[in-house]
Amino acid sequence: MKVSVDPDLCYGSAECVHRVPSVFAFEDGYGAVRPGREDSEDDPLIREAAERCPSQAITLTLDE
Template identity: 60%
Template sequence: MRVSVDPEMCYASGECALRVPSVFTAVDGLGAVIPGREETAADEPQVRDMAERCPSQAIRIQ
């Protein structure tokens, strides 16, 4: 599984980086996954919770 943030949908609320800073960060003001965490983070419960709570629904788990 893989986690990603869709930059087209993200409106930079910062919730992901605030709630799960070990996985998410901000790049050019938008939410992003920390490089190297794309695949390992997808199974973490807090990442799944953040995907459900993302205000712009930009976090994807595939």
């Protein structure tokens, strides 16, 4: 599963960082995917972070 954060949508609530700090980081006041974690396992915590992102800035794309 590919994980990405759209910096144009993110307004820096850091919800993702609090939920999955191993995948998400807080950089320059916004959420970001940690380098090397863009391709992550299908993890329910990552899905929850995406679903609960208040700005809907997290995109999950399933590998085909």
